[in-house]
Amino acid sequence: MKLTPKSATLLVLAVLVALSPLFFPSGYYYRVGALIFVNGIAVTGIVILTGWAGQISLGHAGFAGIGAYACALAPAHWSLHPALAVVLGAAISALLAWLVGRPILRLRGYYLGVATLGFGILVSMVLNNERDLTRGPDGIEVPELGLRALLKGWGLDLSNGQFWYFFCGLCLIAGAWLALNLYNSPTGRALRALHGSEVAARTVGVDLARMKLQAFMISAVYASVSGSLLALQNKFITPDVAGFMHSIEMVTMAVLGGVGSVLGAIFGAGALTLLPQALTVFAEYEQMVLGLVMMLVMIFLREGLLPSILRKLRGRGE
Amino acid sequence: MTPTKAIIAGLFVLAGALPAVAEIRIGASVSATGPAGALGDPEAKTLEMLIEEVNGKGGINGETVTLVLYDDAGDPNKARTFATRLIEDDEVVAIIGGTTTGTSMSILAVAEDAGIPFISLAGAIDIIDPVKPYTFKTPHTDRMGCQKIFADMQARGFAKVAIIASTDGFGASMQAQCKLVAPEMGMEIVADETYDPKDSDMTAQLTKIRGTEGVQAIVNPGFGQSAAVLARNYRQLGMDIPFYASHGVASQGYIDLAGAEAVEGFRLPGTALLVAELLADGDVQKPAVTAYKAAFEGKFATPVSTFGGYAHDGFMILSDAIARATAAEPAAIRDAIEATTGLAGTTGVYTYSATDHLGLDLSAFRLLEIRGGAWTLAE
Known part of the structure; x- marks a missing residue:
């Protein structure tokens, strides 16, 4: 039986999530793993928007911020369960993406980037300045999800780190599965067509504005869920989550790993989450090393790390 | 056996042959770079300087103190990861740090869960109000x-x-x-x-x-x-x-x-x-203040700042508590910190209690x- 690229990707992810803990020397690695998965979810959304539909967003941290603050504010103000708050955050993100996406997705190239950038900064400003609602730049507590206690009742006793590792891992696999299904669907093909040539896509009957808007909304939901998961596992969130640097980080992870491939982008998320942990000794040079890696990848491995490496390997095999 | 392998093997033998030296591991996560770098940099320098000083005097109760220091760049998410790393991977007995309120709140969540004493260097009152069992702080609110x-x-x-x-x-x-x-x-x-x-x-x-x-x-x-x-x-x-x-x-x-x-x-x-220099000779804080100022300015040739002083006080409270604690274990150290009375630092005179984890009053x-x-x- 030959594996389709879709099942191959999901299999690789599942094996990595399930088997990596065997090599963890301490509980700290569960935390790093969970962070990689959270970033992986956001980056999967970027793959849909940038890799497939060819649209650039520099404001996706704004959606992550909405997802994160939904988990902090909805339970506090309307005593909503945190799990429902995740859904609420995703719904608000999708709605906002629809609202702001309608006008700004008419823009192209740099203009689109700048407009989304503005959106991200707006969200960040609201979170910073509406002190009565968000408690401002010092941040706000996020309630416990409660799922871990529930699992404990069923006899599955996980440490906090382990729980979030496996929970985020499952969410990432689910997110990747949905994205890969989209890839082969009519919508996915339409998205790739408009990336290839907008004129050609329109000629064959693709509704450009609608398709772009859909991709923007879907990726906004991915970013929002990733923000929610981050907030719930940290149990404390500050407006930094919606900051400009976080938006850039998402795009960088995707581009580094390979923006056209879900697995590649997740690989990029892993690399950029691990790098600062590995470089703690040279913390001062972290930005420099990141910049250098990025430049080298852009020059020598244009498709991103993973796809380029795979291509090299395949080329050798033939 | 290649030369490299031989060297590595030799090192292992050597490590095994050395007597096991007891050491006390202290963790720190401060914002030495990033937007709060001006605050975190003197804190990091102070901690490194004080560790050297303490070990130069034979450590605490004869045990060497090691400092594991991370730079969280003011990012609360990173601070949480480093706090996890300090506790789970580096196995420290206490944490000093959290330059900003956001990073402090992140670290304290992890420290409270794990039952590791944490001395925060940030200002906001939320950190110690309501009082949390393992969290203390040194700066005024x-x-x-x-x-x-x-x-x-x-x-x-x-x-x-x-x-x-x-x-x-x-x-x-x-x-x-x-x-x-x-x-x-x-x-x-x-x-x-x-x-x-x-x-x-x-x-x-x-x-x-x-x-x-x-x-x-x-x-x-x-x-x-x-x-x-x-x-x-x-x-x-x-x-x-x-x-x-x-x-x-x-x-x-x-x-x-x-x-x-x-x-x-x-x-x-x-x-x-x-x-x-202007403090009266009888001032209780004078010895701590002049000693720290002389040491810091002598070593780094930059003027002392209040923030480095916070780190100094945090370390002083912690080392004092470890010396008094029944064992160099997190729970015992926590109890010893809470029992701190009339300890004069650069920021003020600290007296902690079960209901007060700030320990300072306006006179400070x-x-x-x-x-x-x-x-x-x-x-």
Whole structure:
């Protein structure tokens, strides 16, 4: 039986999530793993928007911020369960993406980037300045999800780190599965067509504005869920989550790993989450090393790390 | 066997042959770089210096102390990861750090879960109110800063105050606290302005304050570069309403950035550290303050700052507690920290209790006035 690229990707992810803990020397690695998965979810959304539909967003941290603050504010103000708050955050993100996406997705190239950038900064400003609602730049507590206690009742006793590792891992696999299904669907093909040539896509009957808007909304939901998961596992969130640097980080992870491939982008998320942990000794040079890696990848491995490496390997095999 | 392998094998044999030396591992996560770098950098330097000093004197109870120090760059998410790493991977018995309120809140969540004592170096009152069993802190709260300022205003007969605050965490939090305590102290806030910490000009807000009827004094909750810009703007407008800066600017850097002429006559609550030479000989804080100042300035050739002082006090409280603790274990150390009584540091005299994990009172603040580019005691 030959594996389709879709099942191959999901299999690789599942094996990595399930088997990596065997090599963890301490509980700290569960935390790093969970962070990689959270970033992986956001980056999967970027793959849909940038890799497939060819649209650039520099404001996706704004959606992550909405997802994160939904988990902090909805339970506090309307005593909503945190799990429902995740859904609420995703719904608000999708709605906002629809609202702001309608006008700004008419823009192209740099203009689109700048407009989304503005959106991200707006969200960040609201979170910073509406002190009565968000408690401002010092941040706000996020309630416990409660799922871990529930699992404990069923006899599955996980440490906090382990729980979030496996929970985020499952969410990432689910997110990747949905994205890969989209890839082969009519919508996915339409998205790739408009990336290839907008004129050609329109000629064959693709509704450009609608398709772009859909991709923007879907990726906004991915970013929002990733923000929610981050907030719930940290149990404390500050407006930094919606900051400009976080938006850039998402795009960088995707581009580094390979923006056209879900697995590649997740690989990029892993690399950029691990790098600062590995470089703690040279913390001062972290930005420099990141910049250098990025430049080298852009020059020598244009498709991103993973796809380029795979291509090299395949080329050798033939 | 290749030479490299031989060397590695040799090292292992050597490591096995050495007697097992007991060591106490202390963790720290501070914001040595990033937006709070000006605060975190002296903290990191101070901790490294003090560890060397303690080990030079034979460690604590004869055991060597090792410091595992990470730079969280002011990012609460990173701070949480480093706190997890310190506890799970580095197996430290206590954590010092959390330069900003956000990073402190992240670290304390992890420390409380794991039952590891944590001494925070950030200002906000939320860190220790309500009291959490394992979390302590060394700096004054911003509420105390406001109280000290308003007390001096009362003494000078002012009642109508204008606030101009930066919108960053420090400024916004102190602004809220000042508004909270103002009515209690008989102060009326007649103007309330804000500015972005990245602004390069605040004359508009200052002009508005100048135009407000009856303003008797200005309070500026803010720190860093923007506070210095504000001071320059204030002088450019030729304003002469008495000006109170916050404890966030209590470092020589503020005077240098704004220019000595601009900040002439400004008052602010600060720690004894800034006026080490002016302290009376009998002052309980004098020995700690002069010793730290001499050591830090001797080693790094830069003036001490209040923030490095916070780290100094955190380390002093911790090493004192470890020395008294029944065992070098987290729970015993926590109990020993809580039992700290009358320990004089650079920031104040600490007395912790089960209901007070701040351990300072208003007497710890000195009201300073800038005269001729130098700090003087206003009281």
